[in-house]
Amino acid sequence: MALPPPADLRRHPSERVAAELIAVIVAVTDSVPRVLTLGGAALPSGPFASEHRSLQAALRAWVEHQTHHPLGHVEQLYTFADRDRAAEAGERVVSISYLGLTREARAVGQAGVSWQDLYRYLPWEDRRDPDATLAPVLAQALQAWAEAAPDAMLRWERRSRIAIAFGLERRAWNEDLALQRYETLWEAGLVPEAGGSTAPGEPMVHDHRRILATALARLRGTLKYRPVVFELMPPNFTLGQLQGAVEALAGRRLHKQNFRRLIEQQELVEETGAVTSETGGRPARLFRFRREVMAERAVSGSKLPLAR
Amino acid sequence: MALPPPADLRRHPSERVAAELIAVIVAVTDSVPRVLTLGGAALPSGPFASEHRSLQAALRAWVEHQTHHPLGHVEQLYTFADRDRAAEAGERVVSISYLGLTREARAVGQAGVSWQDLYRYLPWEDRRDPDATLAPVLAQALQAWAEAAPDAMLRWERRSRIAIAFGLERRAWNEDLALQRYETLWEAGLVPEAGGSTAPGEPMVHDHRRILATALARLRGTLKYRPVVFELMPPNFTLGQLQGAVEALAGRRLHKQNFRRLIEQQELVEETGAVTSETGGRPARLFRFRREVMAERAVSGSKLPLAR
DNA sequence: TGTTCTTATGCTCATGTAGAGCATGAACCA
């Protein structure tokens, strides 16, 4: 980073690079998290053209053209510019990735564009079914990788890393660590992208699966302190359906009564007055999201020992 | 965002843009948060050159050259590419901003580079002194802006936004909302960058003050669930000094006993055995950070009604 | 027409954590 004189700040000579957008567009349909793909193995991406006002504007325009649904919550994920990201002429590419939430469209606008079950690519992230846990298989292979480390120190580090990421050795599973898990599997050489084959799950082109893991981690984190789930729901829904959507994304089951308590005491929803019996069992009341609270709930709870 | 056929994903033709890095480098010295500036009115920035492996590598190299201190925690903030970000030839500029934590260097490597009190630019963010609160002055001007809205709906929105951002109308001040506060002041036309003059604080070139606010908000958020403060501390420190650093960044006072309880029960530090009486009053024990917990404490506490 | 299954919904309980305050210890300063 060469430093120009202060007065000249905007005029430093710079090499030109190509800029592209990579989008992780997520929906939830019938408790299945879905992601928009190109040909089932790539995330939609494209050059960032100067006709757009901003990065977000470019993303929104494209997605809304594709899905015919407004794009709800949009969040910038990460910008990559590693050396191996190069266009044909060996030119640097800066890739700016975004996470977008929407509702699944029946018809998609362009050939090759399709919705896929997100867990098709990261199956170990889905722990909703306690019996079908993939942890044991992975744990074994990861353990082997840890033990294969050249020295004791590195072995200790690997073991500890695995235990934290995958919730082993009496630790709790933390759904937010999706990226750490993917990175650990990569480093352990268990995914096809890194030459392995032990880890289940469909690979994607380049580092798209990594970006997907980043998106999932970020989404799971956001879910906890901002009411973004509602961007994925139809206008009216039951609390059961809402919980289903959260569980789909979090990849774990939640305690039903406590979930309801949380939603209701925060006054996130209001009754429509109608009920539906489509869910089976006792008919459920229908709710709608109270858009008013959106601005408000941007606040998170403090964790510092507060005030004085 | 034009879509290429899937097989051709990396080869879409794209306009070329200039890429620059903007760095917010933060330190804390004697309970004063400090930020590295160029000429006191700009954040250090520079073109991203292809000699670097990655964005982070470029940033680290530059900062370490400047401050002769290793750069501790580094975090990507945000990437901008708005239409008004253009180089001389009307060419688009993609600006990638980073937050970096380090310790203040006595000597800086280059002319024009200097450390400044961060609150010089965002004075309303410092609420450590309960008497010197700037809220009243700002509140009045903001209220006027709200009432000047053309219709009732917009007035309501503005009032609510102000109340949330600045902790008015029986709401608590939330230190994490630094960015929302700056943006509100901007929209209300109270900062020089937006043509106003009511709001105190030194302006910066372009949108650098906005980026600084982004960094502060992010840092305050990170502080709560990851032990990043230690990147700003000398090897040995008292709990009082540690608390001083946190308070400097959070811009508020903390309850001393509770702060200590939190630090100790998380086993973040260990005693060195030595004490110091430099703090005045009863001599304080010296502590050092337990680096081992770094990896571990990357985990945050869940807020979903957990498991089942 | 019960019986059983399923989901919805209401309530209570135990535990842990965060905010707050009281009290004491140990140096320095006038």
Next chain:
DNA sequence: TGGTTCATGCTCTACATGAGCATAAGAACA
């Protein structure tokens, strides 16, 4: 030597969170 300033130990209370019991209200089935 008493006042000041920090450091440090301990207790109390309110509230959030994880968990479980019990009941309601439809559908499927014998």
